[in-house]
Every structure is written in C-alpha cells, then in structure tokens.
Amino acid sequence: MDLRDSPAEAEFRARFRTWLAANNPGLPVSSTDDEYWARQAEWHTALYDAGFFGLSWPKRFGGQELPTVFDVILDDELTAAGAPPRPSLGYLVQGIGTHGSEAIQQRFLPGLISGRDRWCQGFSEPDAGSDLAALRTTATRDGDEYVIHGHKIWTSYSDVADWCILLARTDPDVPKHKGLSAFAVPMRQPGIEQRPLRMINGITTEFGQVLFDGARVAAENMIGAPGEGWRVAMTIVSHEREPGELGYVARYAKMVAELEQAVRADPDAFRSDQREAVAWAHVQAEMLRLHVCRRLSERLDHIDHGPGGSIDKLLMTWVEQAVGAAALAVSGTSAVADADDLGLKVYLYSRAQSVMGGTSQIQKNIIATRILGLPTS
Amino acid sequence: MDARDTPEQAELRRTARQLARELRPRTVVELDDAVRRKRLGGAVRDAGWLELRHDGGEGAPLAGGVEAAIIADALGESVADVPFAGPVLAADLARRAGASAAGGAVVGFARDLLGPERVTGATTGAAIYAVDCEGESPTTVYVLCPEAGGFRLAQVQVVGGGDGARGGTDLTRAIRTIPAGAPVRDVREATRLVTRADLDAWAALGLALTTADLIGVMRGALDLSVAYAKERKQYGVAIGSFQAVQHLLAEARCLLEGAFSVSLNASWSVDELASGEAQMAGRVAKAYAARAARTVCETAVQVHGGMGNTWDCLVHVYLRRALLSTQWFGDDGEQLRRLQQTRLGAA
Numbered sequence: 001m002d003l004r005d006s007p008a009e010a011e012f013r014a015r016f017r018t019w020l021a022a023n024n025p026g027l028p029v030s031s032t033d034d035e036y037w038a039r040q041a042e043w044h045t046a047l048y049d050a051g052f053f054g055l056s057w058p059k060r061f062g063g064q065e066l067p068t069v070f071d072v073i074l075d076d077e078l079t080a081a082g083a084p085p086r087p088s089l090g091y092l093v094q095g096i097g098t099h100g101s102e103a104i105q106q107r108f109l110p111g112l113i114s115g116r117d118r119w120c121q122g123f124s125e126p127d128a129g130s131d132l133a134a135l136r137t138t139a140t141r142d143g144d145e146y147v148i149h150g151h152k153i154w155t156s157y158s159d160v161a162d163w164c165i166l167l168a169r170t171d172p173d174v175p176k177h178k179g180l181s182a183f184a185v186p187m188r189q190p191g192i193e194q195r196p197l198r199m200i201n202g203i204t205t206e207f208g209q210v211l212f213d214g215a216r217v218a219a220e221n222m223i224g225a226p227g228e229g230w231r232v233a234m235t236i237v238s239h240e241r242e243p244g245e246l247g248y249v250a251r252y253a254k255m256v257a258e259l260e261q262a263v264r265a266d267p268d269a270f271r272s273d274q275r276e277a278v279a280w281a282h283v284q285a286e287m288l289r290l291h292v293c294r295r296l297s298e299r300l301d302h303i304d305h306g307p308g309g310s311i312d313k314l315l316m317t318w319v320e321q322a323v324g325a326a327a328l329a330v331s332g333t334s335a336v337a338d339a340d341d342l343g344l345k346v347y348l349y350s351r352a353q354s355v356m357g358g359t360s361q362i363q364k365n366i367i368a369t370r371i372l373g374l375p376t377s
Numbered sequence: 378m379d380a381r382d383t384p385e386q387a388e389l390r391r392t393a394r395q396l397a398r399e400l401r402p403r404t405v406v407e408l409d410d411a412v413r414r415k416r417l418g419g420a421v422r423d424a425g426w427l428e429l430r431h432d433g434g435e436g437a438p439l440a441g442g443v444e445a446a447i448i449a450d451a452l453g454e455s456v457a458d459v460p461f462a463g464p465v466l467a468a469d470l471a472r473r474a475g476a477s478a479a480g481g482a483v484v485g486f487a488r489d490l491l492g493p494e495r496v497t498g499a500t501t502g503a504a505i506y507a508v509d510c511e512g513e514s515p516t517t518v519y520v521l522c523p524e525a526g527g528f529r530l531a532q533v534q535v536v537g538g539g540d541g542a543r544g545g546t547d548l549t550r551a552i553r554t555i556p557a558g559a560p561v562r563d564v565r566e567a568t569r570l571v572t573r574a575d576l577d578a579w580a581a582l583g584l585a586l587t588t589a590d591l592i593g594v595m596r597g598a599l600d601l602s603v604a605y606a607k608e609r610k611q612y613g614v615a616i617g618s619f620q621a622v623q624h625l626l627a628e629a630r631c632l633l634e635g636a637f638s639v640s641l642n643a644s645w646s647v648d649e650l651a652s653g654e655a656q657m658a659g660r661v662a663k664a665y666a667a668r669a670a671r672t673v674c675e676t677a678v679q680v681h682g683g684m685g686n687t688w689d690c691l692v693h694v695y696l697r698r699a700l701l702s703t704q705w706f707g708d709d710g711e712q713l714r715r716l717q718q719t720r721l722g723a724a
Contacts, residue, residue: 001379001380001382001645002378004649009378263723264722267721267724279664279717279720280664280713282661283713286661286665287635287665290642291638293380293638297381298380300379311630311631314627314628314631315631315635318635361624364627364628365623365624365627368617368620368623368626372627372630373607374603374607374617374622375614375617375618376618
C-alpha cells in the first residue's frame with residue numbers, strides 16, 4: 001500500500017492543477033442550480049480537449065490509457081480547486097464497451113467520451129421502476145429499422161441529448177428479462193416528445209420524460225445481440241452505482257468545503273450539533289474518497305465488482321444524505337424562511353440519491369442475496 | 378497511488394487471520410480455556426508481532442502502521458483473547474523515548490483513555506488504566522512526566538494477579554485499574570524526551586490500531602450473523618430469507634466496507650505523514666468505524682434474537698470488544714469534537 005503519488009502521478013497532478021487554475025468555470029453545485037447543466041457540456045469538452053477526461057479508457061476511442069487511479073488525482077484536484085466534478089458517463093462507456101460490437105464502439109465511443117455527442121439513458125418507465133424488466137416500450141422491426149413506441153421517465157438531460165441508450169422490448173413472446181434489446185437511438189427526429197420534470201428542489205433541467213411515438217432507429221444501432229438488452233442494462237446500472245465511475249467524490253467534497261467555510265466564518269454562531277453535522281459530513285466524504293481510491297486500485301488487478309456496485313451505491317447514498325443533512329442543519333431557520341436557500345436545495349436533492357440508479361431497498365436485496373449468499377424468499 | 382496490499386502485506390493478512398481463527402475462542406465457555414489462551418499468546422509472541430514497533434534501526438520501527446493494523450484486524454475478527462495493541466503501543470512509546478520496552482509492558486492511560494497518564498510527583502495522583510495487558514504476570518506500566526521541552530518516560534510496576542486481572546467489560550482484553558499512589562520510577566534506558574509531535578504520531582498509531590480492531594470485530598460479528606441467519610429457521614424457512622433481516626445484514630456489510638476503506642488511510646498515514654496529518658486521518662477513520670461497529674454489533678445481537686441476548690452466545694463478546702476499542706483513544710463523539718476544533722475553528 002502506498003497512497004503517495006508516483007513520479008508520473010505527481011507530474012500529472014501538477015499539470016492538471018496548473019491547467020485548472022486557469023480553466024475553472026466556477027459553476028454552482030450541480031444539484032441546486034440549472035446553470036450547472038446549461039454549461040456542463042462546455043466543461044466536459046474543455047476537460048477532454050486538454051487531455052483530462054477519459055483517463056483510463058482506450059486511446060483509440062479518445063481515452064488516455066492511464067491507470068485507473070489517475071481518476072483519484074483528478075477528483076482530488078477538482079475538489080481542492082472547488083471546480084465542478086468530472087462528467088458522469090463512465091457507466092455508458094462500460095455498457096457500450098462491454099456489449100457493443102467493434103463497429104458500434106468505434107462509431108459511438110469517441111463522441112461520447114469527447115463530449116461532442118450528448119447522451120441520455122432511456123431505461124425507467126412510469127410502470128417499470130424497480131421492476132425494470134417489466135418495461136413496455138416496444139421496438140418493432142420494420143425492414144432495416146426498428147420503430148419505437150413507449151414512455152420513458154427519469155431520463156437525465158434528455159432535452160439536450162443527441163443519442164439515447166434505449167432499452168425496449170423486441171420480443172413480447174419470451175420471459176420478460178429475455179425479450180429486451182438495447183439501442184443507440186438518435187434523439188433529434190420526429191416521433192419524440194420531451195417533457196421536463198420539476199424536482200422537489202425546483203430544478204427543471206436534469207430529469208425528463210420522453211415519449212416515443214413512431215421514432216425510428218437503424219437495426220445496426222443495436223448494442224449487443226437481440227435479447228441482450230437486460231445484460232446491457234445490468235452492466236450499465238452496476239457501474240452507474242460506482243462513485244468512482246461517477247466522479248461524485250469531488251461533488252461531495254466541494255459541498256462539504258463550502259459548509260465548512262460557512263461555519264468557520266463565525267463558529268460561535270452555530271450550535272455544537274450543527275457543527276457536528278458538518279464534521280460528520282466531512283468524515284463521510286473522506287470515507288468515500290478513500291473507498292473510491294481502494295476500488296480504483298483494485299481495478300489495477302482488473303477486478304470488476306459486479307454486485308459490489310450495490311455496496312458502493314449505498315455508501316455513496318449515505319454520504320450524499322449526510323451532506324444534505326449538514327446543509328440543512330447549517331441553514332437553520334433560513335431553510336424555512338427562504339425557499340431558494342442553498343442548504344435547503346442540497347438537502348431536498350439528496351433525498352433522490354436513495355432512489356435513483358436503483359433504490360436503496362433494491363441494493364440491499366442484491367447485497368443480501370448475491371454477496372452475503374442469503375436465501376431468496 | 379495504490380491502496381492494495383503489497384504481496385508481503387497480503388501474505389501477512391492471510392497468515393494472521395489463519396492463526397487467529399485456529400486459536401480463537403469458538404464459544405463463550407472457551408474463553409476460560411487456559412491451555413488454548415496460552416497457545417494463542419505463545420503463537421502471537423513467536424510470530425514476532427509484539428515487536429513490530431520496536432526499534433528497527435535509527436529510531437524507525439521494525440514494521441509500519443499498515444502491518445500492525447493488519448494484525449489488529451485479524452485478532453479483532455476472531456475476538457482473540459491475547460494482548461496486542463497494548464504492548465505494541467507501549468513499545469512504540471518506549472522507542473520514541475529511546476528505550477526498548479520491557480516484555481509485556483503496556484501504557485498507563487488517564488481516566489479518559491485518550492493518552493498516557495501524566496504524573497508530576499513520585500507517586501501517581503489518580504487511578505490509571507493499564508489497557509490490554511497480561512492478566513496474571515507482573516507488568517510494567519508506562520506513564521509520562523512533564524518536563525521543559527517534552528515528557529520523560531517513567532514506569533509503575535504492577536504485581537500480577539489478584540486485583541481483577543481479567544477485569545473490564547471486554548472479555549478478551551484486560552483493563553487493570555492501578556489505584557492512585559503507586560510509586561513512579563525512572564525508565565533507565567530512556568535517552569530522549571517524548572515530544573508533543575511524538576505523542577501525536579503515537580496517538581495516530583493508537584487510532585489506527587483501535588480502528589483496525591473495530592474493522593475485524595465487525596467482520597467477525599457479521600460472518601457469525603450471516604451464518605446464523607442461514608441456519609436458524611422460523612415459519613419453516615431460514616430467517617435470512619426474510620427481507621427485513623436481509624436488509625439489516627446488507628447495511629452492516631456496507632458499513633464494514635466503508636470502514637475498511639477509510640481505515641487503510643489511517644494505518645498508512647502513521648509512518649508516512651507528518652504527525653498532525655496522521656492524527657487527523659486516524660480521527661476520521663475512528664469516527665466512521667466507531668459508529669459503524671456499534672451498528673454492526675447491535676445488528677449481530679438483533680439477528681441472533683433472544684439467544685443473542687444471553688451470556689452464552691458469542692455475539693456480546695464482539696459487542697464488548699467493540700465498546701473498548703471505541704472508547705480507547707476516543708469514541709466517535711470525541712473524534713468529531715476534535716475535527717470541529719481543527720476544521721471549523723470551534724472552541
């Protein structure tokens with residue numbers, strides 16, 4: 001074990017720190033402000049163009065082929081600079097990289113990684129949440145194309161997306177998990193209607209509903225084989241549960257740093273329980289930083305955790321909700337007097353973390369049966 | 378940057394776990410098996426683990442904080458009833474004073490268990506606690522005497538046996554209470570004063586070792602509980618098939634994983650970072666692990682149902698051990714209070 005930088009890591013850190021000092025876009029926290037999402041695409045391409053995104057991915061798709069732990073350095077420095085976290089799309093890269101043909105990978109990964117193409121993920125439906133395999137959106141073969149009908153929800157950034165990785169039923173006559181296929185669907189075409197969702201903290205640009213009514217996708221845009229959709233989805237969601245893939249360490253650390261700054265300005269203005277909530281949020285955020293460092297170190301041995309992503313997801317959820325609770329505690333009465341209070345927004349948004357990407361209850365089911373080996377009832 | 382064990386550390390982890398599992402108490406009754414306990418003590422001594430923090434040359438310890446934490450974790454997992462952290466911490470403190478610790482020596486802690494008792498006269502002023510000491514034999518207990526520029530290492534000699542030798546809440550590690558008025562003597566070999574930075578670094582080791590013990594205790598208690606949930610039947614099925622039970626155990630597993638990740642930084646920092654930073658890493662890890670261990674051990678009791686609340690069920694042995702490791706060098710509340718002072722400027 002050695003948590004110090006190697007010479008190559010130290011050189012990378014210094015180079016990134018210098019770049020960041022001149023290129024920090026100074027965006028607000030993602031979960032509290034629509035401005036973040038309006039300018040997130042710029043941030044993605046700026047990072048990529050400077051060689052600071054997609055660090056561990058293959059060079060032929062625009063990555064840097066660096067060891068996985070370089071992402072820890074990226075998160076550290078983003079945190080220290082108070083910069084926005086790295087874009088959260090590693091799980092899509094994993095999904096397409098694991099299941100897509102070479103042609104699919106060459107066609108889609110470079111644009112996804114560089115940020116030139118914007119992507120969203122069409123999995124959940126109003127009647128298929130935790131029971132994702134019950135989804136009813138259909139893709140029906142018509143010559144060289146499939147025609148899509150259905151209703152997707154919780155489709156993050158669908159309104160700005162060029163592509164959607166869509167899960168649809170291609171065979172209604174087989175058991176529900178076996179009749180699904182995954183597609184890369186172009187989003188700028190007729191037959192697609194966007195309906196933004198307003199979340200409990202007021203933000204409107206993150207989540208949307210998407211209605212497909214006769215939209216079309218070329219058969220060659222299928223990711224994996226017909227009927228492989230469930231496995232594609234499981235690869236994506238298991239990585240979507242990993243904070244190392246999401247870059248959330250920097251997000252939480254930035255929020256904690258801002259809370260600490262607020263308290264440090266006048267510590268006596270806060271009760272000890274308010275301060276303790278902030279100290280606990282720091283402990284939680286540090287835990288996650290070190291947990292991600294451990295997980296990304298394990299990837300140096302090519303260990304893929306599979307259901308272990310559910311452990312990481314629960315840990316991440318507890319961190320986000322501890323940070324949310326600290327933000328609410330620090331805001332005190334202004335959280336009720338001012339509906340735009342930042343601490344209130346952080347708190348309200350944090351409640352979604354135990355639902356999105358698979359509820360905490362689903363994660364616990366997975367851990368109990370697939371990791372602890374407890375019998376299914 | 379690499380959080381993985383080196384091949385040597387991985388081998389040490391395997392060996393330590395195997396040794397502890399072979400010689401551990403498997404039942405509450407086996408805690409009284411003196412033959413087994415003696416074999417366990419001999420095995421730990423023969424492995425050289427009590428000397429990890431002796432001088433390995435130029436004042437540096439023979440082995441790092443990571444190695445010491447690996448052993449503490451393995452012993453915690455098996456609720457091994459053998460002194461380890463106590464003598465290792467004594468050796469570390471003695472080394473910092475330029476001395477070599479006497480066999481079986483431990484540190485005499487102040488009443489709050491946060492650090493060595495500080496003594497100004499010829500005798501101790503208050504009762505001191507010798508934590509994780511040999512129960513039956515005479516014991517050297519180190520205390521500190523404040524001087525200009527640091528602390529002089531001194532000792533209290535305790536005659537063995539008869540004074541609640543296996544006293545204390547933890548049934549696997551003894552705390553002996555040494556009453557006020559015990560004569561304090563010089564440690565002749567001590568050639569240096571222990572500085573404040575030394576004490577910070579030493580406390581970082583204490584935080585890392587008590588945290589590692591908690592990690593092991595959590596893993597042991599969880600393994601026991603998962604096995605029990607697979608065996609114990611109610612309504613004709615294993616209780617581990619009920620979602621309510623599954624979710625308790627799943628949460629416990631997550632807490633263990635998070636605590637383990639944060640503990641690695643604490644043990645690595647002991648010898649690699651400046652004493653203040655190492656102590657902060659220890660405080661963060663201890664705060665997380667102490668809260669986690671409390672929950673995991675309480676879950677273990679709950680999953681064992683009524684039997685889990687009886688003396689003869691092994692789970693309370695884990696809970697009791699967690700209580701001592703939590704208090705020793707400060708519980709979660711204490712760590713958070715110190716973090717508030719350092720990070721938030723609180724009084």
